[in-house]
Amino acid sequence: MTKQKKKPKIYDYFKETEDPYAGGVAWCPGCTLELTARFVPKVLGNDIILVGCPCCAAPVLYGQNLGTWHRLSYFSSLMTGVASSATGISRYYRKIGRDATVVCFTGDGCSADVGFQPLSGAAERNERIIYITYDNEGYMNTGYQRSSTTPMGASTSTTPAGTISHGKPTPAKNVPLLMAMQGAAYAATATLSHLDDFARKLTKARQKIKEGFVYIHVFSPCVMGWRIEADMSIQVCRMAVRTNYFPLWEAENGRFRLTHEVSSPKPVQEYLRLIRKFSHLKETEINEFQQMVDRKYAVIKRLCVTE
Amino acid sequence: MVHNDKFMFPYEGAWSDGREKLLCLDTGSWRVNRPVLDKEKCNYCSLCALYCPPQCLKDMGDHYAPDLDYCKGCGICARECPRGAISMMPEGEFADDSAKR
Amino acid sequence: MIAQKGKKMVITGNATAAYGAMLCRPDVATSYPITPMSEVAEQLSAFRANGLMETEMVEVEGENSAMNVVAGASMAGGRTFTATSSWGLSFMYDAVQHAAGFRAPIVMVIANREAPGILAVSGGQQDIISVRDAGWIQIIVEEGQEILDTIIMAYRLAEDYDIQLPVMVNYDGFYLSYMATAIEIPEQTDVDHFLATLKEQPKRQVLEPGVALGCGTHGIEKGFVELRYRQCVAMERAAAKLDEIDREFGELFGRSYGGQIEEYRIDDADIVVVASGGVAGTAKVAVDTKREQGIKVGLIKLRLFRPFPRQRLVEALNGKKAIGVIDRSVGFGWDCGPMAMELRALTPEIGIVPILSYIDGLANLDITIPHIERAIDEVQSAALGKSYQEVTWIPLEE
Ligand SMILES: Cc1ncc(C[n+]2csc(CCOP(=O)(O)OP(=O)(O)O)c2C)c(N)n1
Ligand code: SF4
Ligand code: SF4
Ligand code: SF4
Numbered sequence: 001m002t003k004q005k006k007k008p009k010i011y012d013y014f015k016e017t018e019d020p021y022a023g024g025v026a027w028c029p030g031c032t033l034e035l036t037a038r039f040v041p042k043v044l045g046n047d048i049i050l051v052g053c054p055c056c057a058a059p060v061l062y063g064q065n066l067g068t069w070h071r072l073s074y075f076s077s078l079m080t081g082v083a084s085s086a087t088g089i090s091r092y093y094r095k096i097g098r099d100a101t102v103v104c105f106t107g108d109g110c111s112a113d114v115g116f117q118p119l120s121g122a123a124e125r126n127e128r129i130i131y132i133t134y135d136n137e138g139y140m141n142t143g144y145q146r147s148s149t150t151p152m153g154a155s156t157s158t159t160p161a162g163t164i165s166h167g168k169p170t171p172a173k174n175v176p177l178l179m180a181m182q183g184a185a186y187a188a189t190a191t192l193s194h195l196d197d198f199a200r201k202l203t204k205a206r207q208k209i210k211e212g213f214v215y216i217h218v219f220s221p222c223v224m225g226w227r228i229e230a231d232m233s234i235q236v237c238r239m240a241v242r243t244n245y246f247p248l249w250e251a252e253n254g255r256f257r258l259t260h261e262v263s264s265p266k267p268v269q270e271y272l273r274l275i276r277k278f279s280h281l282k283e284t285e286i287n288e289f290q291q292m293v294d295r296k297y298a299v300i301k302r303l304c305v306t307e
Numbered sequence: 308m309v310h311n312d313k314f315m316f317p318y319e320g321a322w323s324d325g326r327e328k329l330l331c332l333d334t335g336s337w338r339v340n341r342p343v344l345d346k347e348k349c350n351y352c353s354l355c356a357l358y359c360p361p362q363c364l365k366d367m368g369d370h371y372a373p374d375l376d377y378c379k380g381c382g383i384c385a386r387e388c389p390r391g392a393i394s395m396m397p398e399g400e401f402a403d404d405s406a407k408r
Numbered sequence: 409m410i411a412q413k414g415k416k417m418v419i420t421g422n423a424t425a426a427y428g429a430m431l432c433r434p435d436v437a438t439s440y441p442i443t444p445m446s447e448v449a450e451q452l453s454a455f456r457a458n459g460l461m462e463t464e465m466v467e468v469e470g471e472n473s474a475m476n477v478v479a480g481a482s483m484a485g486g487r488t489f490t491a492t493s494s495w496g497l498s499f500m501y502d503a504v505q506h507a508a509g510f511r512a513p514i515v516m517v518i519a520n521r522e523a524p525g526i527l528a529v530s531g532g533q534q535d536i537i538s539v540r541d542a543g544w545i546q547i548i549v550e551e552g553q554e555i556l557d558t559i560i561m562a563y564r565l566a567e568d569y570d571i572q573l574p575v576m577v578n579y580d581g582f583y584l585s586y587m588a589t590a591i592e593i594p595e596q597t598d599v600d601h602f603l604a605t606l607k608e609q610p611k612r613q614v615l616e617p618g619v620a621l622g623c624g625t626h627g628i629e630k631g632f633v634e635l636r637y638r639q640c641v642a643m644e645r646a647a648a649k650l651d652e653i654d655r656e657f658g659e660l661f662g663r664s665y666g667g668q669i670e671e672y673r674i675d676d677a678d679i680v681v682v683a684s685g686g687v688a689g690t691a692k693v694a695v696d697t698k699r700e701q702g703i704k705v706g707l708i709k710l711r712l713f714r715p716f717p718r719q720r721l722v723e724a725l726n727g728k729k730a731i732g733v734i735d736r737s738v739g740f741g742w743d744c745g746p747m748a749m750e751l752r753a754l755t756p757e758i759g760i761v762p763i764l765s766y767i768d769g770l771a772n773l774d775i776t777i778p779h780i781e782r783a784i785d786e787v788q789s790a791a792l793g794k795s796y797q798e799v800t801w802i803p804l805e806e
Contacts, residue, residue, distance in 0.1 A: 011353050019362055020620075023377035024334035027360065030381035034360035047618035051480070063323020063625030066315060067330040073617050074323075075483060076624030078502050081476030084468065088436055088480025088488075089615065091464040095435045095486065100617040118476065121469030195357055223381075231382030231395075234358050314634055318613040319572045319642065320511035321627060321635050325620030 030230030055107035126212035136222035144225035161280035176217035180251035185212035188250035193238035227276030338380030340395035348392035355384035426451030428559030435486035471496035475503035482512035485614035494521035508543030513566035519581035530772035668717035677706030694780035729791035762790035
């Protein structure tokens with residue numbers, strides 16, 4: 001058996017930067033949030049200031065008394081104040097002429113909902129901050145309730161499928177698109193099955209933050225809330241990309257580009273069947289879901305310039 | 308009467324300090340299934356290590372070995388290995404394995 | 409050292425607040441316009457636009473962000489300033505508490521206004537009353553020059569190593585915020601000198617990129633209790649510290665305000681009126697008139713509301729026969745004004761004396777000299793042992 005000599009380039013990131021986290025932290029087995037949280041500093045470096053708030057990341061990002069689970073500089077804001085706290089930190093460093101990378105790291109419940117106003121404000125003011133959302137499509141920390149990025153049809157603890165209800169009645173808010181439309185210096189989507197793509201986007205974020213606001217939206221399935229098998233979370237990410245449910249794109253100063261175009265997308269049903277929060281959906285609802293995916297994809301596709 | 312020398316925080320305000328040691332959980336004890344590698348099948352492509360959420364697969368030079376102190380047994384490495392080199396085995400089978408951890 | 413004479417300008421209370429802030433050279437300032445303090449935001453932006461200050465001005469999209477921005481900047485190590493009023497203060501409430509827990513030495517001015525619920529674009533103190541337990545030091549001032557001087561003193565208090573707490577400097581919205589008076593603007597070098605003492609103190613803990621420090625850790629069990637305890641102890645220390653700073657300010661600038669409380673004709677007084685903010689000025693006139701009529705009345709102007717100036721009040725009120733308290737706000741669930749309620753809590757130290765609560769000046773209604781004279785008469789009568797009404801809503805009884 002000949003061993004492969006050359007590693008994928010992405011592997012370099014893992015070698016260079018020391019993992020700032022403790023080995024054992026309180027994220028569920030198979031949680032993609034854990035991979036996201038460990039991956040981000042590997043690419044951005046350990047000299048960042050992380051700003052977060054209550055969410056599933058908090059039990060690890062927050063300290064406990066004097067103790068802490070990681071070696072990153074961390075500021076714990078409120079769900080309502082992440083982008084604005086980061087603004088304050090970044091403005092102070094600008095004032096004293098210090099080069100510091102301020103990175104917001106929150107769930108979708110913060111960025112799409114209760115923290116949306118400051119996020120939108122920071123984007124509009126073109127603050128020099130990187131905002132990373134890990135999107136698990138709901139409020140997981142409080143018990144898997146719906147958020148405004150929960151997709152149509154998903155059964156959550158506040159939109160449970162029942163005899164009358166078929167899950168969440170409205171489609172998800174497209175936060176990365178909104179950020180791009182607000183004129184972010186750089187806005188992008190990413191996911192964990194495509195780590196090379198994610199790494200390239202984080203590297204770009206580091207450059208673009210010199211020009212202005214950077215937003216990265218990371219599709220991060222939640223094992224518990226979505227009711228998927230722990231070993232399937234990366235497969236779910238991959239299938240989300242292959243079905244165009246979660247297209248990978250970037251927008252640099254308003255210039256859109258698909259970073260991973262899928263040549264013959266699979267039907268979204270193949271994605272839905274991996275996830276039990278969709279298990280109640282009937283054929284007509286799956287068709288509707290497919291139409292919604294197609295519509296959303298068409299919008300991105302039309303915005304993108306082909307290379 | 309509160310004595311200041313009883314304070315645990317060295318400065319005013321709620322600050323955590325990870326400059327010396329970090330908190331750490333025994334996440335290895337959560338494991339129900341354990342990843343077991345068939346070295347013959349492995350071609351050292353490193354995909355398992357990339358995807359492992361706790362990043363606990365250690366580079367052994369020609370293959371990867373899970374750090375059983377932290378491996379949560381999620382099975383992602385086994386699922387993602389393109390060569391099917393990792394299988395998930397019930398923890399119980401290693402019960403009397405002295406080299407368990 | 410004695411400060412140079414500053415140049416005099418006739419400016420509004422809001423502009424005075426902006427000058428006060430500018431002189432303290434904040435690193436980061438924010439504010440979101442709201443009547444009656446919008447002018448503070450405009451003035452600061454104008455200073456910035458004309459290169460008069462180097463502050464990073466963040467034109468936020470709401471008050472909640474205004475507070476979060478200054479909280480972040482403060483914990484990164486900056487000197488920060490913001491301003492708001494009423495609904496704005498309500499909208500930032502979570503961040504107001506958060507900043508105090510962080511021990512962020514922010515200075516915020518508030519042009520006091522009625523709180524939401526019943527629409528009122530008018531003055532009152534309900535806004536600060538509703539945040540009295542947020543962990544902020546609260547100082548209430550009476551007039552224009554006091555706004556400017558108190559902002560400078562507020563930085564000395566907030567950033568003091570032994571305190572490390574945010575400070576609210578309150579002045580009457582509408583009256584004081586819009587009223588133009590002659591203000592002496594101190595020389596920058598003198599303000600710099602006054603604030604320089606802070607540099608000789610140990611450095612407070614701030615964020616450091618790449619250093620494993622987390623600001624705002626979970627307080628677990630005893631850890632939580634310790635953090636709260638230390639917040640409270642620092643708050644207690646602030647009272648005497650304000651007296652000290654006020655004295656020092658007086659020595660340098662020739663103006664001082666009594667620190668925690670201002671005592672007016674108290675020494676030989678039998679009865680006392682307690683008031684805060686601009687109404688204290690009116691009350692002094694009423695006290696003088698009543699003195700001429702032979703009533704031995706004095707006035708206490710409550711400057712510090714949090715921490716409550718307990719010790720100074722006990723000393724000043726000891727042996728007095730009755731007290732009247734004028735509140736420009738209400739205390740839900742305690743049939744009296746909030747300041748009256750807090751004064752009642754001094755009973756074990758000052759003895760059981762009639763404490764008469766007056767609710768007046770809500771929604772910009774004037775607290776007139778006759779209103780205060782009436783109160784003085786009633787307090788005097790209570791002091792003589794006559795029966796009295798505990799709470800009087802003056803506008804409803806006129
Ligand atoms: C202002 C406010 N409202 C409610 C909460 C309670 N809360 C804590 S975590 C959370 C959900 C967070 O959801 P999300 O940001 O999507 O992160 P996730 O838990 O999914 O990781 C909520 C609602 C809060 N912390 N702050
Ligand atoms: S609840 Fe979901 S998002 Fe939260 S740690 Fe568990 S798997 Fe991850
Ligand atoms: S993914 Fe499979 S083949 Fe690749 S290194 Fe891991 S075990 Fe070996
Ligand atoms: S089972 Fe999961 S935690 Fe354990 S090594 Fe494999 S991927 Fe990592």
